[in-house]
Amino acid sequence: MAEGIPILEMKRINKVFPGVRALSDVDFRLFRGEVHAIMGQNGAGKSTLVKVLTGVYGHDSGDMILEGRPIRPGSPLAAQKLGISTVYQEVNLCPNLSVAENIFVGRQPMKMGRIDWKELNRKAEEALKRLNVVIDVTRILSSYSIAIQQMVAIVRVLDISSKILILDEPTSSLDETEVEQLFKVIRKLRDDGLAILFITHFLDQTYRISDRITILKNGEFIGEYKTDALPKLELIAKMLGKELSEFSFATTRDERKNEGAKAARDAKNVLQVKELGLRGSIAPFNVDLSEGDVLGLAGLLGSGRTEMARLIFGIDGANQGEVFVKGKKTSINSPRSAMMAGMGFCSEDRKSEGIFAELTVRENIVLALQGRQGSLQYIPKNRQMEIADELIKSLAIKTPSANNTAGQLSGGNQQKLMLARWLATNPIILILDEPTRGIDVGAKLEIMELILNLSRQGMGVIFISSEFEEVVRCSTRIAVLKDKAKIAELGGDEMNETNIMHTIAGGKYA
């Protein structure tokens, strides 16, 4: 990682969209043999910068210099010809073609007017082997994990050209072992001298893989740093544009432990789950949730967190076990029955399981309440308006009015909208599946603050997050899941990230 001449330099890049200054005087450098991460909240200008670089957008002013020559790619294809390749978040390959076909589609080796299958497969195998990936290239792509598919996508673009590789959120649908697999490949490519631009929402991954970080905020260049010289908290502070001392979260953790202990003494039980299970989905588990409790569910992707939540909320029917709400045995066999018992559930998949994009914010908010009251007890429009306005205000949902459609809101605000829907029903138990996923850091903090406030008001909360840090911050107790089973429960001083990881790895608390 010699501090030589950068392979790519972007200087004082400006880009204005109608009404928005997306980039103002942004600088960016990329070196050979280096992984460079661009960090920033949603709307900071990360994707605009990348789109300027890959020729999707033209820029208004500024210079781009690749290997000493000024460039101005007019299209993604032109950028690729210059040696700038991009692998997008959603793999753009054909799932029903073989791995080898996917790599060479459009430029198959030919022999006497026919495709030379032997040569094709051999070359594909070779290309993958260079990344230390050994798989059967004749099998169809969809039979492999998303991680392998990502690597196939990388091999495909690398084969065309290989000066700069841009990875746009490549890890968002990978689990931990797959991320490590992918990182191995990235490190190998870096050591071979490729310049890699890495975009991710995950702070941890940034620190594990990147050598250098450029921070953007509101379209402005904040700074370029060596990763090992930039502590994580400082990075967050710079992304948010706040001073470190402004973080209330540094202190909440110890308070939470005390609160948790206090709550356990005199709070009434709101939810008790006994040996609830569904074959093939999740092994039987117990849950004890009292007023003001926040039970964190920690585990890797696919560990059974979501399955547990779905079973409690009646989305999947359990084939054994009992549920008691406020001490009373309750039969939960549908989301409706769960709602009637006083539960609320925010799904991890906002788009397809939560938000009604074409309905107004008001309609999105009153839907569950109206559902509980039945279709004939119509809530009058002005009352709906009152309910919506009140929740918009108390959750600080950013929308011009309650009559705008929900699809226009940003991810974080849609998440709050789902919360608002359930808060309108005044639930006693709230289940939140990954409420902080895919939203920017500021919105994450707001959501977590909300969870704390709700629990202080006596609501029982079940909180799921992939980021152990968040689980530790918010929870009064933590259930650890692994391989579709609840394997331990941590409380009090045991609650920290290290213990969670040890538990999952099969250490002390297993």
Next chain:
Amino acid sequence: MRWLKSLGRVKIVWPLVALGILLLFNLFFTPNFFHVEVKAGHFYGNLIDILKNAAPIMLLAIGLTLVIATHGIDISVGSVVAVSAGVVAMLLGGDLGGHARYPLAVAMIAALLVSSAAGMWNGMLVSRIGMQPIIATLILFVAGRGIAMVTTNAMVIWLYVKPFALLGQGYLFGLPFSLYIVAALLLLTFLVTRRTAVGLFIEAVGINPTATRFAGINARNIIFWVYTFSGFCAGVSGLIVASTVMSADGNNAGNLYELDAILAVVLGGTSLNGGKFYLLGSMVGALIIQTLTTTIYAFNVAPEISQVVKAMVVWGVSLLQSQDFRSRLAAMFSRREASA
């Protein structure tokens, strides 16, 4: 200009514009098109004919609007029209003296019950068994004709029960009686969907069925009842069809009505992708189709090309409905202005 722009965002405006253009065309090119006279105590003329002839399709479109709003489709309505007509004819009997085999009320209620049951069958297939709506309703689309043939013994039954003629041929306060039936059903549907939460739930199901279920709403029940209602509407439509011609023909009653009704709903601004629905828009859509048919007749367009003319107009109206098309058109014009 601003009020014009915000007017353009109101869904009902575009079908009305299309209808207006059609009428305007007739004003200039069809002599006496707007001529209405009073004959034997009731109004008479092209416009009245259009309203009267559109009634069966309007009734179907009311039910179909709700079905389509749930992201469904019901292609069996035309066949259910025939079933309804067949049942009422079977129960009234073809007695030349005008003597009804069963009381008129019994026959009509029975026809509506059978039609609603047909809707329930569709609703069950879609909501409980999870069949694709077009396949589920295809079953009755085919079988319905068979059932209708059974009720009429595969013949055309002629009806002579005088009071029954009121539905399709009678007049009240100078206007066709069938229009009052349409108005009543429309008003009822409007009240039930817009003055209760039923409309919101229907739209929610159409936009996102999973999220609807997760919000604690029984999405299956909503879908079931919407198809049932569509069957009921087809039943009412069948009574009017039978009354208009005072006969029941299992083969031809309501033939291809489902296509006109679906078209009416789409012309009215309700998307086949489900979600927001516009009952009044569907009514205007039905009137567009009927006005078009009448216009083509009035012009003596040769039958072999009349379908083509109809298709062209429908194509144009569909484009006019599309927000995307309109903004592209607007962009094209403003560019031309800028360069001029």
